[in-house]
Amino acid sequence: MTIHRGGCHCGAVRFEVEAELTGLSTCNCSICGKSGAIMAFVPRDKLRQTQGQDAQTDYQFGSKTVHHAFCSTCGVRCFGTGEGKDGEQWAMVNVRCIDDIDVHQLEISKRFDGKSL
Numbered sequence: 001m002t003i004h005r006g007g008c009h010c011g012a013v014r015f016e017v018e019a020e021l022t023g024l025s026t027c028n029c030s031i032c033g034k035s036g037a038i039m040a041f042v043p044r045d046k047l048r049q050t051q052g053q054d055a056q057t058d059y060q061f062g063s064k065t066v067h068h069a070f071c072s073t074c075g076v077r078c079f080g081t082g083e084g085k086d087g088e089q090w091a092m093v094n095v096r097c098i099d100d101i102d103v104h105q106l107e108i109s110k111r112f113d114g115k116s117l
């Protein structure tokens with residue numbers, strides 16, 4: 001597994017994620033549709049926030065099962081976290097926030113139908 005580092009635009013929030021950048025998805029739910037994230041889903045323990053634990057605002061809506069954190073200064077959404085029905089802890093990382101990534105080279109293989117949830 002490769003460790004990728006990334007962060008928000010202003011630099012307050014930094015993270016590391018252990019993941020291969022395959023099986024990426026976009027989502028048509030009410031928040032992803034507006035914020036345009038390209039996401040990699042990983043087990044929660046593969047994501048480490050290395051900076052800015054106090055720099056984020058948590059945002060929840062609907063069933064409030066997912067934490068859609070965003071940087072309180074620049075507004076960028078680096079990752080979200082949640083819990084599956086069977087209790088597994090997961091994170092969705094916005095791969096657009098990974099350092100030096102060329103978003104045009106990313107292959108999006110899944111269109112997650114969050115709108116229907």
Ligand SMILES: [Zn+2]
Pocket residue numbers: 008009010011012013071072073074075076
């Ligand atoms: Zn920021």
